[in-house]
Amino acid sequence: MQTIPRHTLGRRGLLAGGAAAFGVLALDALEADVQAGVRKGRLPRKVDVVVVGAGIAGLVAASQVKQAGHSVLVVEARDRVGGRVLNHELPTGGTIEAGGAFVGPTQDHIKNLASRLGIATFDEYVTGKNVYLSSLLGRMEFTGTVPPDPTILLDAALALKRLNAFAKEVPVDAPWSHPRAAEWDAVSLGDWLRRNTVNSRGVEKLIQSWTQPGFGADPDQISLLFVLHYIACSGDETHPGTFERNSDTVGGAQESRFVGGSQRVPLELARRLRKRIALNAAVTRIVQLPHGRVRVHTRRGKVKARRVIVAAPPKQVLGIGFSPALPAGRTALLEQVQMGRLMKCDAVYDTPFWREKGLTGFGIAETGAVRVAFDNHVTDTGHGVLLAFVGGSAWQQYGTRSFEERRTAVLEGFAKMFGEQALHPIDYTEHDWTREQWTGGGPTAIYPPGVMATHGRHIRTPHGRVHWAGTETSTYWTGYMDGAVRSGERAAREVLDAL
Numbered sequence: 001m002q003t004i005p006r007h008t009l010g011r012r013g014l015l016a017g018g019a020a021a022f023g024v025l026a027l028d029a030l031e032a033d034v035q036a037g038v039r040k041g042r043l044p045r046k047v048d049v050v051v052v053g054a055g056i057a058g059l060v061a062a063s064q065v066k067q068a069g070h071s072v073l074v075v076e077a078r079d080r081v082g083g084r085v086l087n088h089e090l091p092t093g094g095t096i097e098a099g100g101a102f103v104g105p106t107q108d109h110i111k112n113l114a115s116r117l118g119i120a121t122f123d124e125y126v127t128g129k130n131v132y133l134s135s136l137l138g139r140m141e142f143t144g145t146v147p148p149d150p151t152i153l154l155d156a157a158l159a160l161k162r163l164n165a166f167a168k169e170v171p172v173d174a175p176w177s178h179p180r181a182a183e184w185d186a187v188s189l190g191d192w193l194r195r196n197t198v199n200s201r202g203v204e205k206l207i208q209s210w211t212q213p214g215f216g217a218d219p220d221q222i223s224l225l226f227v228l229h230y231i232a233c234s235g236d237e238t239h240p241g242t243f244e245r246n247s248d249t250v251g252g253a254q255e256s257r258f259v260g261g262s263q264r265v266p267l268e269l270a271r272r273l274r275k276r277i278a279l280n281a282a283v284t285r286i287v288q289l290p291h292g293r294v295r296v297h298t299r300r301g302k303v304k305a306r307r308v309i310v311a312a313p314p315k316q317v318l319g320i321g322f323s324p325a326l327p328a329g330r331t332a333l334l335e336q337v338q339m340g341r342l343m344k345c346d347a348v349y350d351t352p353f354w355r356e357k358g359l360t361g362f363g364i365a366e367t368g369a370v371r372v373a374f375d376n377h378v379t380d381t382g383h384g385v386l387l388a389f390v391g392g393s394a395w396q397q398y399g400t401r402s403f404e405e406r407r408t409a410v411l412e413g414f415a416k417m418f419g420e421q422a423l424h425p426i427d428y429t430e431h432d433w434t435r436e437q438w439t440g441g442g443p444t445a446i447y448p449p450g451v452m453a454t455h456g457r458h459i460r461t462p463h464g465r466v467h468w469a470g471t472e473t474s475t476y477w478t479g480y481m482d483g484a485v486r487s488g489e490r491a492a493r494e495v496l497d498a499l
């Protein structure tokens with residue numbers, strides 16, 4: 001199985017194809033340029049640095065190695081660049097993202113990179129009220145972060161305050177070194193919520209609407225220490241991470257998106273690297289030879305390098321044979337982290353009808369396929385787009401159903417939040433990251449209890465001449481595009497210092 005195309009069913013799909021907007025054509029041209037420019041035929045015999053993986057992390061690392069005047073080759077398993085960042089051209093016009101999309105304050109590494117590449121951002125639509133569907137209280141409209149559900153409001157606010165306070169103490173580069181690391185890692189976020197809230201069921205349901213899109217998991221699947229680290233990472237060197245900066249739209253990680261779609265970032269990077277990228281070149285083996293060389297075996301042949309940067313997601317690294325073998329601790333880490341389970345489902349409408357009702361298009365529900373909804377509008381048409389994240393246990397329930405059943409459940413979820421018009425989209429499309437062979441889930445690798453405190457320390461430690469990049473290795477915005485950029489920069493620095 002290669003990359004799975006987004007599953008699209010649109011009543012105007014085929015008709016609208018010819019009316020593609022300028023931005024779509026420009027993107028097609030960019031993709032064509034990248035495909036034409038990448039390396040064809042045999043790989044070079046040797047280079048200074050091989051980078052494994054053409055996601056944002058790998059492409060950033062390779063760009064920096066190239067800028068420093070060294071030869072570099074990026075070897076990528078897929079037939080495209082971008083990894084977890086993938087644009088989807090709507091047949092009705094405009095671009096949305098199947099994977100990573102939103103950026104926000106303190107994510108300056110991705111935002112500055114995009115700006116240097118000539119890619120602008122636009123803000124998420126936030127005018128009006130959000131919707132909350134409670135199984136107890138019914139439908140409520142609200143402003144702010146936490147819905148005004150009196151049965152959970154105080155509980156949730158206190159729990160979030162405590163999580164923020166704990167996270168403030170967690171060192172972003174070494175969460176395992178905190179004196180309470182073992183204690184916090186012994187329990188899941190779900191365990192902790194049950195012990196520390198009165199209406200634990202209600203609070204857990206609410207927190208699921210953060211963990212399902214954010215981790216592709218439920219509170220019971222992720223360690224408290226991992227969650228505290230994730231919150232601590234939601235900032236930068238001068239702004240301590242907070243839950244709100246991670247979860248919010250205004251002032252948070254969902255504040256804006258890239259004009260033309262986030263995949264323009266890796267595509268623009270790849271356009272500048274050209275034949276330094278080899279696609280369809282999955283790495284199968286990395287052998288460290290005597291005399292300071294490393295031999296990288298790919299499905300397109302072998303290449304020798306002085307240093308290697310592996311920028312593939314952690315679970316994918318398990319598919320690569322290493323000689324000498326990876327240290328046992330690193331192997332245990334890779335075996336025990338898991339990828340989240342997440343899909344994005346988008347419905348396109350003639351107009352963003354919810355805005356006329358004074359609604360933002362953001363919604364939270366306690367049950368159903370749409371636990372979290374966003375206004376996912378496109379910049380170049382007047383159409384409205386609603387986005388549902390289906391992750392964790394919602395993915396278990398709906399991700400495994402037929403396309404038609406899931407489509408119905410998602411549209412019904414939107415209708416409960418925003419009205420009956422939601423049942424009649426002009427297009428519907430979805431992307432399931434669990435079906436992506438070279439990613440294996442999303443949005444990020446998650447740590448179940450008992451892994452981070454014991455094996456987390458291996459996450460960035462180089463293995464001889466092999467260095468590690470990828471968003472999961474970042475100390476800020478790990479799991480995000482910003483973390484991917486940061487990790488590529490850090491890995492390039494390590495290698496350049498060593499060359």
Ligand SMILES: Cc1cc2nc3c(=O)[nH]c(=O)nc-3n(C[C@H](O)[C@H](O)[C@H](O)COP(=O)(O)OP(=O)(O)OC[C@H]3O[C@@H](n4cnc5c(N)ncnc54)[C@H](O)[C@@H]3O)c2cc1C
Nearest residue numbers: 053055056057077083084100101102283442443470471481
């Ligand atoms: C549904 C979803 C929603 C998301 N939403 C957001 C968001 O709104 N904002 C945000 O900032 N982030 C978001 N993310 C996360 C973000 O997309 C990732 O953090 C980021 O793109 C990771 O980049 P990376 O370079 O570290 O890894 P990847 O993008 O995974 O790149 C790794 C590359 O390695 C390649 N590879 C794997 N194995 C091999 C091998 N053996 N040989 C060669 N190549 C290999 C893969 O094909 C891939 O191209 C989301 C992700 C998903 C899936």
